[in-house]
Each structure stands twice: as structure tokens, then as C-alpha cells.
Amino acid sequence: MALDPVLLDILACPEDKGPLLYFESEDSLYNPRLKRRYSIRDDIPVMLIDEAETVSDDEHARLLAKADAEGITPTFEATA
Amino acid sequence: MAALDHAILRRIFKAYDVRGLVPDELNADVARAVGAAFARFAGAPRVLVGHDMRPSGPELAAAFVEGVTSQGVDVVRLGLIPTDLLYFAAGQLDSPGATFTGSHNPAQYNGIKLCLAGAKPVGEDTGLADIREAVEAGTIDGGGTTGAVTDLDLLDDYAKHVRSFVDVDALRPLKVVADTANGMGGLVVPRVLAPLPFDLDMLYGELDGTFPNHPADPIQPENLKDLQARVLEVAADVGLAFDGDADRVFLVDEQAQPLSGSTTTAMLAASILDKHPGQAVIHNLICSRAVPEIIREHGGTPIVSRVGHSYIKAEMAAHDAIFGGEHSAHYYFRDNYRADSGLIAAVVVLELMSIAGAPLSELRKPFERYAASGELNTRVDDPGAVIERVATAFTGRGKQNRLDGLTVEFDDWWFNMRPSNTEPLLRLNLEARTSEECAAHVDEVLALAKG
Numbered sequence: 001m002a003l004d005p006v007l008l009d010i011l012a013c014p015e016d017k018g019p020l021l022y023f024e025s026e027d028s029l030y031n032p033r034l035k036r037r038y039s040i041r042d043d044i045p046v047m048l049i050d051e052a053e054t055v056s057d058d059e060h061a062r063l064l065a066k067a068d069a070e071g072i073t074p075t076f077e078a079t080a
Numbered sequence: 081m082a083a084l085d086h087a088i089l090r091r092i093f094k095a096y097d098v099r100g101l102v103p104d105e106l107n108a109d110v111a112r113a114v115g116a117a118f119a120r121f122a123g124a125p126r127v128l129v130g131h132d133m134r135p136s137g138p139e140l141a142a143a144f145v146e147g148v149t150s151q152g153v154d155v156v157r158l159g160l161i162p163t164d165l166l167y168f169a170a171g172q173l174d175s176p177g178a179t180f181t182g183s184h185n186p187a188q189y190n191g192i193k194l195c196l197a198g199a200k201p202v203g204e205d206t207g208l209a210d211i212r213e214a215v216e217a218g219t220i221d222g223g224g225t226t227g228a229v230t231d232l233d234l235l236d237d238y239a240k241h242v243r244s245f246v247d248v249d250a251l252r253p254l255k256v257v258a259d260t261a262n263g264m265g266g267l268v269v270p271r272v273l274a275p276l277p278f279d280l281d282m283l284y285g286e287l288d289g290t291f292p293n294h295p296a297d298p299i300q301p302e303n304l305k306d307l308q309a310r311v312l313e314v315a316a317d318v319g320l321a322f323d324g325d326a327d328r329v330f331l332v333d334e335q336a337q338p339l340s341g342s343t344t345t346a347m348l349a350a351s352i353l354d355k356h357p358g359q360a361v362i363h364n365l366i367c368s369r370a371v372p373e374i375i376r377e378h379g380g381t382p383i384v385s386r387v388g389h390s391y392i393k394a395e396m397a398a399h400d401a402i403f404g405g406e407h408s409a410h411y412y413f414r415d416n417y418r419a420d421s422g423l424i425a426a427v428v429v430l431e432l433m434s435i436a437g438a439p440l441s442e443l444r445k446p447f448e449r450y451a452a453s454g455e456l457n458t459r460v461d462d463p464g465a466v467i468e469r470v471a472t473a474f475t476g477r478g479k480q481n482r483l484d485g486l487t488v489e490f491d492d493w494w495f496n497m498r499p500s501n502t503e504p505l506l507r508l509n510l511e512a513r514t515s516e517e518c519a520a521h522v523d524e525v526l527a528l529a530k531g
Contacts, residue, residue, distance in 0.1 A: 006232045007173075010126060010156065014174045014198060044241045047172045048415060050400070 003045065011075050013038075014047050019074035021067050029075075030067075035060045084110060086216050092191075093212040095501045096203045096389060099182065099191035102136045106190055108143035110215070111180075115147025116222075117214035118178060118194060121207055126154040126227075128169050128177030130161035132264050132325050134289035136190050137180045144178060144192070149227035151220070157231045160287070162264035162326035164421040165238045167199040171417025172237075174198055181264075181325040184297035187290045193325075199417040201390040239271040242423045245413070246431040251277050254317040254433060258426075259283040259307040261296035265322035265422070272423050278430065283310055296324030299408065301338070308336035318433065318440050320426050328409040329422035331429060333440035340454075342368035345405025346375075346447040348425055351432045352403045353378035362395045362404035362412070364388075365484055365496055366509045370449040371405070386484040387498070393418050407455075407509070451515040453495075453522050456508045458529060463499035463506045466529050470497060473528045493521050497529070 002024055003011075011020055013031040020029040020038070027040040029047075036052045038045060055063070066072070089110075092100035098114065100106035119127055127148045131137030137160075145155045158169055158179075166179040174197045182189040194202040194211075202208055214220060256278045260266040266285035273280050283306060284293045294303045298321035311319040311332055319332035331339040339347075346368070349361045353375065360381040363371045372382035385395040385404070389412070392404045396418045404412035411425040412418055436443050460466050467486045474480065478488040485498025485507075493512035500507060508525060512518040 004232065006156070006230055007234075007237075010173050010175065012174050014171075017174065041244060042240050044237055044244065045172060046415075047174060048417070051415070 003040070003043070007045075008075050011045060011047070015049055015052075019076045021063065021072050021074060023063070023066065023072065030055075030063050032060065032064060037063075083218065084113060084215060089212055089216055093204070093208055096201070096208075097183075097191050097193045098208075099185060099189055101188050102134075102140075102190045106140070108139055111140040111143040111192070112147040112150075113215045113220075114192060114211065115144035115178070116150055116220045117147075117211045118176070119148040119151040119153040119227075120214065120220060121211050122176035122196060124153070124176050124197060126156055126175050128156050128158055128166065128173065128175050129179070130158035130166050130169075130177070131180035132162070132182070132289070133160065133262070133266075133287035134180070134182055134187070134190050137289070140180045140190060144180070145229060149229060150222040152222065152225040152227055154227040155229045157229060158234060159231065160264070160267060161235070162268045162423070163193055164327045164416075164419060164423060165234060165268070166193065167195060167417060167419030167421070168238050168241060169234050170195045170197060171199040171419065172234075179325075183325050183327075184295070184299070184323040186295060195419075199419040201393050203388070203390040206390060235268065235271055239268065241416075242272045242421065242427055243276070245415070245424050246427050248276065250431055250435050252434040252437070253277045253279060254430060255279045255281070255314065256318055256320065256430065257281045257283060257307060257310050257314065257316045258285075258320040258322065259298075259304075259310070260285055260322045260326065261298070261303070261324060262286055262288040262291050262293060263296040263322060263324035263326060265326040268326055268423060269320075269322065269426075272427065276427075276430075281310065281314055281316065283307060291324075296322075298323055298328070298330040304330065304332060304338055308332055308338075311336045318430070322422050326422050327420055329411075329426050330409050331440070333444060335441045337441065339440075339444055340368070340452065341405070341407040341409040342371055342452070343444055343447045344409065344425065344429070345407070345411065346371045347432060347444070348405060348411055348428055349375050349380065349403055350378045350447070351428055353380040356402050359402040360399040362392055362399070362401045364392065364406045365487060366407040366455070367405065368407075368450055368452055368511055369494065370447060373449070374447060384483065389420065450511045450513060451518040453508065453510040453518055456510075456522065456526075457500070458506045458508065458526065459504060460506050460529070461504060463504060466506055466531075467497055467499070469531060470525065470528050493517060495521065495525055497525070
């Protein structure tokens with residue numbers, strides 16, 4: 001099930017507070033700046049730094065390519 | 081806007097929240113000013129706002145929202161929520177938040193609980209005093225822009241999150257009575273438990289902030305009577321009593337005997353440590369000495385904290401503790417953004433009972449090792465002076481520490497005496513091997529306290 005658009009609009013990385021990429025088919029939210037992935041378990045985003053996974057460079061490249069190919073955009077516009 | 085009465089503001093800003101009589105002490109003007117000051121203080125692009133079922137909730141929350149948006153800060157309205165849902169939302173959305181709740185206080189009261197992004201506490205020393213000073217200083221000018229308001233219903237998400245703390249397949253069809261005292265538990269308890277195999281019997285599940293049945297304060301024994309009677313009447317396995325905003329839960333066993341916060345803390349710690357070995361667990365210094373013993377026996381590291389949620393949360397963060405418990409029935413979970421939740425505590429106990437397959441009256445026995453006085457309040461003019469007098473009297477006897485008030489420990493008994501934050505009261509907690517020894521030591525310590 002897709003996440004609520006209002007929720008998606010405001011989900012941020014708890015570490016750098018920046019936007020995330022939502023991979024609906026992989027049940028995850030990804031922060032490309034820190035290469036950190038947050039899982040979505042049973043439709044609930046687990047936004048805990050302790051539970052996040054740091055991905056390899058290869059996985060990072062795959063996720064960015066997938067976001068590009070599928071038109072996945074960040075959860076919100078980062079403000080300066 | 082009329083200037084707000086500083087004496088009233090000082091009265092309603094407590095150590096951990098704002099609480100006052102509606103409308104004389106807490107009204108839309110106060111809520112609007114606190115909203116503006118909190119938006120400034122939190123410094124985030126958005127603030128989450130909810131309220132409980134008290135009749136004044138919608139009006140006060142709406143005024144608070146106006147205050148926040150006047151500062152150019154957006155608001156996400158969470159609607160009607162239990163307090164633990166605010167902490168969950170503030171953690172998951174990494175945003176500061178506020179909810180209007182009078183918690184366990186009578187119907188004429190309402191209040192505001194605030195937290196920062198990540199569900200970090202806002203107490204007197206961590207922002208509440210600054211917010212009060214900003215409110216006292218008068219109307220805060222807005223930045224010219226008005227923040228946007230959106231609505232988000234997280235109740236189902238929260239219910240799933242609560243269930244994620246247990247192995248659903250391990251649960252058995254227990255008969256559960258829940259007395260939610262016409263408070264927020266009436267909304268959230270059925271939502272959490274409905275998909276689980278329990279036979280749920282709700283007592284006073286209708287949301288009604290006038291509390292037509294009994295006050296929503298289950299720490300008072302008289303407020304447990306209806307639940308106890310119902311547990312016996314329907315031969316339930318367990319009774320759950322929630323306070324008005326459902327962040328605290330009290331348990332009664334199948335014989336209608338209440339479990340203390342210490343016993344529940346110890347049971348939760350044991351269950352969580354069995355799943356996650358080797359972790360740190362925080363308990364406050366009023367908890368039974370059985371609590372650290374049991375944490376050690378289950379391979380955990382017990383860490384003692386002062387009483388109060390900001391201390392517990394700070395210790396949990398410092399030690400990356402998986403769980404924390406207080407004698408007052410506040411239970412904190414690391415994977416709940418370190419916030420307390422009565423609902424998570426309830427499902428973890430139901431899982432523990434399911435796995436053990438024994439009645440709660442049996443399960444509790446290994447966790448109850450000492451006789452406790454309970455919290456005994458004594459009215460005195462100068463609590464600080466009394467504590468010094470008692471400390472002097474015990475010089476050379478037992479081991480003293482001053483983590484919170486005065487604690488004196490002996491091999492077979494101990495006591496703690498600490499002042500109330502808000503009233504000229506001394507709070508005494510004492511524990512000994514037997515109830516006779518406990519009563520004798522209580523007399524001894526109270527005699528010294530009275531001089």
C-alpha cells in the first residue's frame with residue numbers, strides 16, 4: 001500500500017533533516033546524501049537512526065538509477 | 081489582545097506540561113500565545129497539533145494553530161489523538177508537536193503537552209520556562225506570512241506501529257477488559273487490539289471529556305473498582321486501566337489484584353530483554369529493588385534515573401537503552417522514539433501472558449520480591465530542611481545518595497524521600513523484605529521527618 005501523500009510530503013531524514021526518495025516497490029525511503037535507507041514495515045516508515053541501514057556504493061548507484069528511471073522525486077523541496 | 085496574567089501563567093506552566101482550569105486559567109488567548117511562542121522556540125518549518133476528547137479541546141487547539149501559523153510556520157493537524165500518538169508522530173515526522181490534554185486531571189482542566197522533533201521532551205529546563213517568558217513578554221509579532229494547515233490521520237499507522245512490538249502469531253485468545261475511563265483509550269485501544277486474537281471487553285469506551293463514570297486517574301485505587309469487578313464478573317484473564325490520554329496503563333490480574341508500576345516495569349523489561357539480550361534498561365530510583373535484579377537476571381544492564389520523563393529519556397539516549405520504566409506506570413520504548421506508550425506496554429504484557437500460558441497472578445510472583453510502602457505524601461512547611469534533618473539522623477547508617485532528594489540504602493531495606501515539584505509535600509517511598517519490616521521502618525522515618 002502506498003504511503004499517504006500528506007505523510008510523504010513531510011517525511012524527512014531524522015539525521016540531516018533533508019528529503020528522501022520513496023521506493024514504493026521496495027518499501028523503503030532513501031537518503032542519497034548519507035546513503036542511508038529507512039525501511040517501511042507493514043506500511044509504517046521506521047524513521048529511527050539506529051534502525052537505518054547504510055548502503056554500499058553499488059546499491060547507492062542502483063537506487064539513484066532506479067529513481068531516475070521511474071521518475072521518483074524527493075519527498076519535499078529542500079529549503080536553504 | 082489583553083495582557084495575560086503572569087501569576088496565572090506561572091501557575092499553569094508545570095515541570096513537564098501546561099495544565100489549568102478552563103477558561104479561567106487556560107483559554108483561547110493563552111493557547112494562541114503559547115502556539116506562537118512554541119513555533120518560535122521550536123524553529124521548525126512545521127508543528128504537529130492534536131487534542132484529546134475534552135470539550136474545550138477543539139477550540140484551544142484551533143487557537144494554538146492560529147498562534148503557530150501567525151509565525152509563518154505550517155501546521156499538520158492530527159485531530160483527536162492519545163498523547164502517545166503525538167510522540168510517535170513527532171518521531172516519525174521528525175517535527176515538534178503539541179497536544180491538548182488534561183491527562184488524568186478532572187474535567188474542568190485542560191493542558192498542553194509539547195515535544196520537539198524526534199519526540200524530545202520539553203520540560204521546564206528544556207524550553208517550557210523560555211516559552212512562558214515569551215508569552216509573558218506579550219504578543220509576538222508574526223513574520224508577515226501565514227503558515228499553511230493540513231490534516232493527517234495517523235491512527236491506523238500508530239495502531240500498526242504498536243502491534244509491530246509483538247509477534248502476532250504468538251498471541252492467544254485472552255479475555256481482556258479495558259477500562260479507558262471515557263478517555264482517548266476508547267478510540268485507540270480497539271483500533272490496536274481489533275486485528276489481534278483477543279476477546280476485548282471495553283468499559284467506558286465512549287469518548288466523553290466530562291468523565292461521567294469515574295476520574296481517568298487509574299493510580300487512585302477507587303478508580304480501579306469498576307474494572308476489578310468486571311474482570312471477576314466476566315472471568316477475564318487481565319484488566320487494563322488507561323489514564324485520560326492513554327499514555328499510562330495499569331494492570332489487574334485475573335483475581336482483580338492490581339500490579340504495581342514496578343512489577344509491570346520488571347515484567348516488561350524481562351520480556352524485552354529475552355528478545356533483545358544484553359541491552360541497557362532504565363528504571364527510576366523509586367522502582368522496587370527487584371527491578372534492577374530482574375534486569376540483570378535477564379542479561380541486561382540496569383541504569384537508575386531520577387523520576388520524570390525528561391530524565392528517563394536523557395538516560396535512554398545516553399545509554400542507547402531499549403526500554404525504561406517508572407513506578408508511576410510510564411513505560412518508554414527505544415523503538416517508539418524513546419517515548420512512553422501505555423498501548424505498547426499493554427500489548428507486550430499480553431504477548432508475555434500468551435507465551436507463558438499461565439495466569440497473571442502466577443506470572444507476577446517472581447517479579448514481586450519486597451514489600452513496598454507505596455508513595456506516602458506528607459505535608460511539611462520546608463521539605464528541603466526536613467530532608468537535611470533526616471540525612472543527618474542517618475549519618476553513619478546505611479549508604480546515602482542525593483540523585484533525587486535523599487536515598488538511604490541498607491542490605492535489607494531502603495527509602496527515598498524527595499520534595500514535590502509543585503506543592504509543600506514530601507514524598508516517601510520505602511521498601512523492605514516483609515510488610516511488617518516495611519511498616520516499622522516507615523514509622524521510624526516519618527517520626528524523624530516530623531522532628
